Amino acid sequence: MKKVLIFLLLIVTILSFAKFRVGVAIPAADHGWTGGMVWWAQYAIKQYANDPDVEFYLVTAKEPSEQIAQVQALLAKGIDALVINPYESAPLTPICVQAFRDGIFTIIVDRGINSEEYNVYIAGDNYMYGYLAGKYIAEKLGGKGNVVVIEGIPSTINTERVEAFKKALEPYPNVKIIAQQPGYWSREKAFEIMQTLLTKFPNIDAVWTGDDDMLHGVLLALKQAGRDKNIVLVGGACEKNIVKMIMDGHPLIGVDFTYPPNMISTAINLAVMALKGEHLNGFYQRGIPRKIILSTETVTKENAKDYYFPESVF
Template identity: 35%
Template sequence: MQRRRLGREWCWIVRGGQSGGAATPAPTEKVIGMSFPAADHGWLGAVIKNAEDEAKAEGLKYVITTAADPNKQTNDIEDLISKKVSAIVMLPIESAAMTPVAKKVKEAGIPLIVVDRELESDDFTALVKGDNTGIGTHAGKYLVDKLGGKGKIVEIIGVPSSVTTMRSDGFREAIKDHPDMQVIVSQSGDFQKEKSLNVMQNILQSQPQIDAVYTHDDEMALGVLQAIKEAKRTDIKVVTGAGGHKDVYKLIKDGDPLMQATFTYSPLMVKDAVKLAADIVGGKTPAEKVTMLEATPITKDNIDKFYDPNANY
């Protein structure tokens, strides 16, 4: 556990794997609790950084916890409840696994703002998310167009969550009227580059013909690209990603022959969640319970509007 001085405010940051708990705030203090998965992925690292930046900008006292598994995240949330924080911002590690503790937050009378991955209940005060179904729909339509409605597709999916389910469902809905578009393999890369590299290496050995790869995430796309290029496969025509990683944007900008499209899913969305927490603690009621941010297709035609080499992600 690490204590930091932020201007005139104190915050406590509890990293995954440490045994310490957050400091108990004084009864009159208003403290925001924030619970995230461990930053084993660049997108999540940017989420945590953006959450801290926004909390500082709002002048909030806050506690951040990170966890590598649902059990640890559940314990973190229960600890925040016991500390009687004024609101909790949570990005669930897994949708189903984190649903029960959300009920405990509600029963404790603490506002809960969920970001990115959804719960399997409505036990939350507000939800800020990207358009995950839209990502799958856009990717499906893009590949139908690029492949002329016919092709063998590999899908690299994420962890068990609403994000993964919706990105798969949206994709399949988009290609359903094209029977010659076949998903021949669907395997998890856990939203991680190295895992996706290994998974794709095995797929390349078992599948002699692949026309395209639809990945649920830009870092997984980077691992997939590495595997394809190392294997010197020439049958694969296109790879798509999601998330808006600046390294993927750079590949698109530079005209990479495989990495031709991705879809926005910005880690900046957590700033909206922290703003909502600040508003709620300040006595305001959210105008909407659910805020969904658009999934914009990014290709060489509009990349210059989005690429920022100095971005956190």
């Protein structure tokens, strides 16, 4: 009997020291926004440095097959929660579903999977991201002008943004898209595209890029061509240097629209809350909301300081 009591005491002691294990799997920093996501993931994890109840495993991947292998390794470690921004939707769906079915609290970030088998999905509002940019440009041009669109990588997210942008222009038939090309989230590619378009079109009144990385490339091309005046420029996602330009009253860039890479930090916090049985302040429901779409906020000179994170890489 005494041995049984000692054994039970040991089990209780071991369980009391058991930590929650959270695996975080995200794409490697192949452009500014994903670099920002990596930085914010590291930042969030550091906030738990003194929390004895949780430990993290952070992995980054350069292709889908690598991410699948990384998640398999995380599952083998016995993680309790998986926070993942899938490199691509289709190939990562089976491993995410496996995690969910194994009872691992699974949070999908930004890029969805081809299944409803997950605990939480959190992402930015791609529709409003594109729509607000289009509405701003149309109004800024007074309902008339020539617009260039440099979009990102052809994908579901990109398509949703571009279609919303065009939807916002529908009430303004005299605002015309004269060129539309993919810039693949690359400032170098956007620079090359803009150089070519400047030689082709003598009258460009506005440029919308799918994100702020590409906006940097466009701005450089305009400067080199001596055409960096009397043109409306809009990017997106609030890269820190663009936000600083807005703060300082840049003559061409008056606004930006949020699509924050720090959504990964929110996802990590939600995973920890779920494992600890906590719920969101102000919610009577104990569970974490299953689908969270972050609002697209307009950043102007007046509020830019609230969106400026100089220590971030993005």
